[in-house]
Amino acid sequence: MKRVLGLTIVLSVALMSTLMAQAGATPAGQAPMTKTTITSLADYSAKMKEIGSNNGMLGKAIQSGAAADAAKASAQLETLFKDVHAYWVEKKVDDAITFSANAVAAAQAISKAAAANDMMAATDARAKLASQCMGCHTAHREKTDAGFIMK
Numbered sequence: 001m002k003r004v005l006g007l008t009i010v011l012s013v014a015l016m017s018t019l020m021a022q023a024g025a026t027p028a029g030q031a032p033m034t035k036t037t038i039t040s041l042a043d044y045s046a047k048m049k050e051i052g053s054n055n056g057m058l059g060k061a062i063q064s065g066a067a068a069d070a071a072k073a074s075a076q077l078e079t080l081f082k083d084v085h086a087y088w089v090e091k092k093v094d095d096a097i098t099f100s101a102n103a104v105a106a107a108q109a110i111s112k113a114a115a116a117n118d119m120m121a122a123t124d125a126r127a128k129l130a131s132q133c134m135g136c137h138t139a140h141r142e143k144t145d146a147g148f149i150m151k
C-alpha cells in the first residue's frame with residue numbers, strides 16, 4: 001500500500017511539472033510575471049507621483065519611529081514598484097528591470113524591518129531604495145519644460 005501511494009505521488013509530481021512546462025510556467029528563480037496596469041506616459045507619471053508621496057511618508061515615519069506608518073508606506077511602494085517592474089519587463093529594458101526589481105526587494109526589506117520595529121534596518125533598506133530611484137532616473141528620466149518624460 002505504501003509503495004503504491006509513493007508511486008502515485010511520484011507520478012502526480014511528474015505529471016504536474018509536465019503540465020506546468022506546457023502552460024509556460026515561470027522558470028524557478030524568476031519573478032512571476034504580472035501584467036502592468038501602465039499603458040501610457042500619463043499612467044506612468046501617476047504611479048511615480050504616488051511613489052514619490054509614499055516615499056516621503058516613509059521617510060517621515062522612519063524618522064519619527066512610527067513603525068506602523070512606515071510599514072503601510074512600504075507595502076504601497078512594493079505594490080507600485082511591482083507594477084512599474086512589469087511595465088519595464090514588457091518593454092524589455094534591462095537596467096530598468098533591475099532597478100525596479102531591486103526597488104521591490106528594498107520595499108520588502110523595509111516592511112520586514114518595520115514589522116520588527118527595527119528603524120536602523122529600515123533606514124538602511126530605504127537608502128538602497130533611494131539608489132534605485134536615482135539610478136533609474138539618471139538613465140531614463142528627462143526633465144522638460146512640460147514636466148518629466150522618459151528616455
Ligand code: HEC
Nearest residue numbers: 044045048052055096099100132133136140141148149150
Ligand atoms: C525603474 C525606473 C525607475 C525607478 C526605480 C524609479 N523611477 Fe521615478 N521615474 C522614472 C521615469 C522614467 C520617470 C519619468 C517619466 C515620468 O515622469 O512619468 C520618473 C519620474 C518620477 C517622478 C516625476 C513624476 C512626474 O511625472 O511628475 C517622481 C516624483 C519619481 N519618479 C519618484 C520616484 C521615487 C521617489 C523613486 C524611488 C523610491 C522612483 N521614482 C524610482 C523611473 C523610475
